[in-house]
Amino acid sequence: MLKMTHLSKVYRTEVVETYALRDFNINVKEGEFVAVTGPSGSGKTTFLTIAGLLETFTGGHYHLDGIEVSQLNDNARSKIRNEKIGFIFQAFNLIPDLNVYDNVEVPLRYRGMKAAERKQRIMDALERVGLASRAKHYPAELSGGQQQRVAIARALAGSPRLLLADEPTGNLDTQMARGVMELLEEIHREGATIVMVTHDPELAARAQRNVHIIDGQVVDLAEEPRFHAHNARVADA
Amino acid sequence: MDMQVGPILSALRRHKAGAVLIALQIALTLAILCNALFIVHQRLSHLSEPTGLDEANIFVIQNEWVGKASYAQLDAEARADLEVLRRLPGVADVTTSNSYPLRGAGWDDGIRLHPDQLTDTTGATVYFADEHFVRTLGLKLVAGRDFRAGDIGVMAAQDRLDPSQVIVTRALADTLFHGDTAVGRTLYLAGSPATIVGVVDRLQAQSVARWAADFAHRVVIVPRRLTSTLGTYYIVRTHPGQLAAAMRAAPAALVARNPRRMFDPRMGVLSFAQVRERAYESDRGMATLMGVISAVLLAITAAGIVGVTSFRVGQRRRQIGVRRALGATRHDIVRYFLVENLLVSGSGILLGVLLALAMNLWLILRFGMQGLSPAYLAAGVAVLLLLGQAAALAPALRASRVPPVEATRAG
Ligand SMILES: Nc1ncnc2c1ncn2[C@@H]1O[C@H](COP(=O)(O)OP(=O)(O)OP(=O)(O)O)[C@@H](O)[C@H]1O
Numbered sequence: 001m002l003k004m005t006h007l008s009k010v011y012r013t014e015v016v017e018t019y020a021l022r023d024f025n026i027n028v029k030e031g032e033f034v035a036v037t038g039p040s041g042s043g044k045t046t047f048l049t050i051a052g053l054l055e056t057f058t059g060g061h062y063h064l065d066g067i068e069v070s071q072l073n074d075n076a077r078s079k080i081r082n083e084k085i086g087f088i089f090q091a092f093n094l095i096p097d098l099n100v101y102d103n104v105e106v107p108l109r110y111r112g113m114k115a116a117e118r119k120q121r122i123m124d125a126l127e128r129v130g131l132a133s134r135a136k137h138y139p140a141e142l143s144g145g146q147q148q149r150v151a152i153a154r155a156l157a158g159s160p161r162l163l164l165a166d167e168p169t170g171n172l173d174t175q176m177a178r179g180v181m182e183l184l185e186e187i188h189r190e191g192a193t194i195v196m197v198t199h200d201p202e203l204a205a206r207a208q209r210n211v212h213i214i215d216g217q218v219v220d221l222a223e224e225p226r227f228h229a230h231n232a233r234v235a236d237a
Numbered sequence: 238m239d240m241q242v243g244p245i246l247s248a249l250r251r252h253k254a255g256a257v258l259i260a261l262q263i264a265l266t267l268a269i270l271c272n273a274l275f276i277v278h279q280r281l282s283h284l285s286e287p288t289g290l291d292e293a294n295i296f297v298i299q300n301e302w303v304g305k306a307s308y309a310q311l312d313a314e315a316r317a318d319l320e321v322l323r324r325l326p327g328v329a330d331v332t333t334s335n336s337y338p339l340r341g342a343g344w345d346d347g348i349r350l351h352p353d354q355l356t357d358t359t360g361a362t363v364y365f366a367d368e369h370f371v372r373t374l375g376l377k378l379v380a381g382r383d384f385r386a387g388d389i390g391v392m393a394a395q396d397r398l399d400p401s402q403v404i405v406t407r408a409l410a411d412t413l414f415h416g417d418t419a420v421g422r423t424l425y426l427a428g429s430p431a432t433i434v435g436v437v438d439r440l441q442a443q444s445v446a447r448w449a450a451d452f453a454h455r456v457v458i459v460p461r462r463l464t465s466t467l468g469t470y471y472i473v474r475t476h477p478g479q480l481a482a483a484m485r486a487a488p489a490a491l492v493a494r495n496p497r498r499m500f501d502p503r504m505g506v507l508s509f510a511q512v513r514e515r516a517y518e519s520d521r522g523m524a525t526l527m528g529v530i531s532a533v534l535l536a537i538t539a540a541g542i543v544g545v546t547s548f549r550v551g552q553r554r555r556q557i558g559v560r561r562a563l564g565a566t567r568h569d570i571v572r573y574f575l576v577e578n579l580l581v582s583g584s585g586i587l588l589g590v591l592l593a594l595a596m597n598l599w600l601i602l603r604f605g606m607q608g609l610s611p612a613y614l615a616a617g618v619a620v621l622l623l624l625g626q627a628a629a630l631a632p633a634l635r636a637s638r639v640p641p642v643e644a645t646r647a648g
């Protein structure tokens with residue numbers, strides 16, 4: 001589904017070159033639920049934005065669903081984002097000027113879907129996240145957990161094959177985080193591929209597979225002593 | 238293609254202030270623009286209206302006598318002057334009158350069809366003329382005959398105006414007789430009966446004021462030389478190409494014959510082109526002013542639209558990034574801001590059309606302006622729609638360059 005080989009990403013400013021990712025290799029199979037962990041600044045978000053075609057990369061190869069994406073133009077990338085990928089951001093990123101219904105509708109409209117089908121999908125998605133009764137509410141009138149569920153509904157409504165989540169529970173309390181996680185697990189059971197960045201070891205443990213990133217590279221957990229020490233601390237707590 | 242009118246409208250409803258301000262500005266600009274352009278057009282169309290004269294070959298001398306003289310002496314002096322001018326090289330013919338078209342002042346009088354009528358049928362400009370008048374001015378006689386030398390009388394300003402024969406313009410004849418034959422009919426000029434002996438195709442009145450527009454070509458020509466202590470006008474027609482030379486030679490020749498006279502340094506000798514220039518000076522000034530006001534208003538409105546759209550783009554960078562992440566193409570983003578502008582401009586334009594009509598109605602009632610032609614309204618609407626879209630385009634393009642990764646940036 002998602003395959004990166006020897007991929008690198010360099011941020012150049014006038015003074016420094018930062019390697020956000022270097023010789024980065026990952027292979028996420030169709031239907032997998034992968035949790036991505038790693039220290040702050042290690043390159044998790046960078047990986048996710050490249051995976052989601054929000055940004056280009058500097059070197060290496062990236063195949064998404066069998067397509068080499070570095071060859072695609074801006075319009076083709078937009079189309080893939082719209083049809084194959086669902087995004088869930090830490091900051092929810094709902095559009096404050098639009099109510100819940102209109103927010104969920106945004107990607108469907110860019111797909112050029114007919115109004116009747118849009119309505120069907122929006123109500124289904126809101127039903128799934130338990131917010132059908134809030135369709136006319138504006139984001140500011142909802143709690144953080146509710147907003148994130150709307151964001152998930154928005155990501156789901158287009159039935160994407162790949163769901164990318166960057167710390168989806170980072171701004172939520174434990175209770176709400178659990179609700180969101182259960183929702184993601186349910187979506188995964190229905191066949192979606194999910195890649196989720198998280199700082200929460202408990203949530204990471206619930207994924208099928210964990211990928212750890214340090215200094216812009218995927219490291220094998222078994223050979224990384226720091227990870228064992230970290231886990232030990234969590235266990236003690 | 239999904240224009241997204243619904244969601245754009247609901248988003249607009251949550252940011253009313255800016256949108257309403259721009260809509261009002263557009264409405265006001267449209268209303269002023271339509272009316273200003275209409276006024277300009279009316280003034281300018283007036284400007285090129287032909288007088289009926291052979292304008293290219295005519296110049297006018299304003300002669301003022303110095304010292305006292307009897308009316309008989311003044312008339313003799315004037316006739317001697319006309320002879321001198323007629324003998325100048327390049328001169329085709331010369332006449333004398335109390336005024337001439339576009340001069341701005343002269344003699345107006347009431348015309349009636351019956352002696353016992355209580356009010357005038359119409360007003361008309363009165364030009365005093367001798368037997369050279371029609372030929373010198375280059376008027377086209379369309380019916381009847383010209384004055385003969387024997388028809389011409391002499392009168393002073395305080396004498397009663399009672400010519401037995403007159404020549405009228407076609408416009409005056411049509412006003413009086415609605416297309417029936419005019420030659421041979423009688424009209425009452427200042428109460429005295431006069432028979433119409435001739436009709437000229439076209440001859441403009443002395444006034445170009447707006448109130449006189451309806452009377453602009455209602456003219457009666459009387460066979461009288463008007464003698465006045467204030468002076469008189471000599472109208473000279475030259476052969477083609479001789480105008481400048483004759484204009485230079487004429488004052489010197491007149492002074493050589495009798496030096497007891499003055500020519501106003503600015504107004505003394507004028508080509509007809511200069512006469513026309515002076516007559517429409519204020520109209521042209523008005524048109525320029527209206528044009529400048531319209532241009533400034535349009536510029537301010539465009540700047541306002543650019544400003545507000547740029548502000549909204551800046552405010553919504555994150556949102557634009559999110560839309561891009563969710564699959565919007567650059568095109569979709571540009572379209573979003575153009576449609577948003579269309580909705581705001583459109584409501585402003587609707588309001589502006591009503592405002593323009595209201596403003597026009599006020600001008601009609603207050604200043605007797607004509608009804609705004611729909612073409613001006615349509616042109617104004619088109620100009621503002623295009624202006625709105627053009628002004629929104631640059632900020633919209635900037636919006637489309639917001640990268641999708643903006644969605645992931647904190648803040
Ligand atoms: N736009 C940018 N310009 C320059 N450097 C950047 C940019 N974005 C990220 N970086 C750098 O790339 C590296 C990886 O950043 P990234 O945001 O991917 O880390 P992260 O693992 O998501 O961190 P966190 O857990 O704090 O979210 C960091 O050193 C960061 O400073």
Ligand SMILES: [Mg+2]
Nearest residue numbers: 044045046166
């Ligand atoms: Mg991050």
